[in-house]
Amino acid sequence: MTLLDTSIVNVALPSMERGLRASTADLSWVMSGYALTLGLVLVPAGRLGDLRGRRQTFLTGLALFTLASAACGLSTGATWLVLFRLVQGASAGLIAPQTSALIQQMFQGAERARAFGLMGSTIGISTAVGPLAGGLLIEAAGGPDGWRWVFYVNLPIGVAVFCAGLRLLPRSPGSPGKRECFDVPGVLLLGSGVLALMLPLVQEQQWQGRLKWALLPLGAGLLVAFWTWERRQARRDRAPLVDLRLFALRSFSLGALLSLVYFGGFTTLFFVYTLFLQNGMGYGALAAGLSSMPFAAGSAVGAAAGGRLVVRFGRKLVIAGLCTVAVGMLGVVAAVHWVPGRSVAWAAAFPLLVAGIGSGLTISPNTTLTLSLVPVRRGGAAGGVLQTAQRIGSAAGVAAVGSVYFAHLANHASPATALQYGLLTSVAIILLALCLAFADLHERRAHPQAERKREAARQEA
Known part of the structure; x- marks a missing residue:
């Protein structure tokens, strides 16, 4: 639900503009305000969960998020909508790091890897399905107030998840021993x-x-x-706030850096591809959303498989995933080049499926490897650091790829040409992540005994 709200609002912006008479600056803050406050809260929220209990922090964030969603839907003006979106983003930041920390707390070994695989499926699906869900809701609601339903949809989900959380999440104390100050x-x-x-x-x-x-x-x-x-x-x-000894764990420091770089590459796909289909090819919101579904389906399958395979293959699986994403995105570039016109979405469907499978094989295994040696009592703060890296990477990637895309449009290039250059920039970022993964694999092969001793000592500590 929290990840869906980063993309579902995209297709609702024209409806907001008409219904609220919102300015371009207002619409910009509806989008960016959520991402900003979410990114700001992640690490402190993770540490708060470590200190005061993850169940309580999760449920508090969920209640605030649901109420903020209702307030967004009831907004009578653009200023109120921006304000409630900021609150909604901060509430999402309270929830997000508790998920990875609870998985660390509740599962171990292969079970933990499978749990992170399901979490990776959720990330992939929610990132890609947002435009489709928004398009369906707005088309079903219709009228100038159709945008309100992209927020109202969170209410029944929030209530159901809150009830499930009360029943299913473990009651656990915060940090053991003496009560630590924030x-x-x-x-x-x-x-x-x-x-x-x-x-x-x-x-x-x-x-x-x-x-x-x-x-x-x-x-x-x-x-x-x-x-x-x-x-x-x-x-x-x-x-x-953050135990800096975490960065002495090679698995954590490299995994967080790899995650930052990878999110700078793959999340930009939906940004420029949706713009290309709607503004360049004349697709409606619903059709543009449907065009992203192959990636979502592939990501769900890849993440579930990655959760089972990461224990056996480790970093090699992440390398295979990154290679698959790069091949899939190059396939999209080829489809846009060779199939001009409105049939381009059909031509790009299979490459998007391939890229989605690769993304699933990258995100959940990398999360498992990154947090594998993190002490459970520091799991919330560590998860907050990892997700903050992802948010910064996404923002930097969208800025870089968006600049390339809009610069070519400003130079009177065709939308297809602008998209190809934008996607090639994304592929270059993903290849940088691939270089990091290869460097880590080479280091482990060059010094296998020293690496095993260091990791065993750190795990025991």
């Missing part, structure tokens, strides 16, 4: 750093000029200050 300065430093990094990326098309990019070095500086503060907290034997 690292407020760490939250402020990390939040301001992530905000400074993400804001120019998500507003890349709306903020003209180059001054916005001055926020990037500012964000990097704030993150360095955050790192320094967390080291100081650890030296004083105080509870940091």
Whole structure:
């Protein structure tokens, strides 16, 4: 539900513009505000779950998300809608890191890998099915207020999941031992750093000029200050927001970096492909949404298989997945080139299916490997770091690929040509992730005994 809301609103923007008489800036903040507040809350929310209990944090976030969805649907003006979307994004940030932490808490070994496989299926399906779900809802509701139903649909789901959570989620205490304090300065430093990094990326098309990019070095500086503060907290034997010893785990540090890069490549596919179909080929919202379904189906199948195979093949499976995604996206480029006109979606269906299978074989196995050696008591914060990396990667990828796409349109290139260059940029980003995976595999092969000893010692610790 929380991931669906990152994409389902895309197709509702024209309806919002008509129904609320919203400006372009309002519509931009409806989209980017959700992504911003979600990204800002992830790590503090993960740590809150570690300290105070994941079940309680999950249910609190779910209740707030459901209420914020109702408020979004009832909004009488664009300003109110933007405000409630910010609350909705923050609530989603409360929920997200608890999911991976609860899986770590409730499962071990091969069962944990299968659970992460199902989580990967959910990620793939919800990312791809959003435009279809939005198109169906708006077409069924009709009228200037059709957009409201992309928010109302969350209400019955939220209530049902809340009841299920009360019954099924384990009652577990927070952090054992003495009650740890929440690292407020760490939250402020990390939040301001992530905000400074993400804001120019998500507003890349709306903020003209180059001054916005001055926020990037500012964000990097704030993150360095955050790192320094967390080291100081650890030296004083105080509870940091993020235990920096996590980054000494090669599986965690490399997996988070690989995830950041990969999300910068694959999530951009839906951004430029949907724009191409609707603005370039004249597809309606529903037809454009249906065109993404092969990727969703492939992702569900690939993630379920990846959950079973990752214990046996490890990082090799991630490499195979990345190669498959790259081949599938190159197939989409070829389909757009060789099948001009409105039949392009049919020609791209099989390559999208291939790319979706590869994505499923990448996301859930990488999540399993990344969190495999993380202590359960730090699972929430670690999951928050991983998902923050994914959000930053997505924002950076959309900014980069979107710039390529819109630059070619501005130079009077055809929509098909602009899409091809945009997708080739996405493939280049995915190949960078592939290089990281190969480097890790080579390092493990070059020093197998040392690697096993380090990992065994860290796991015991």
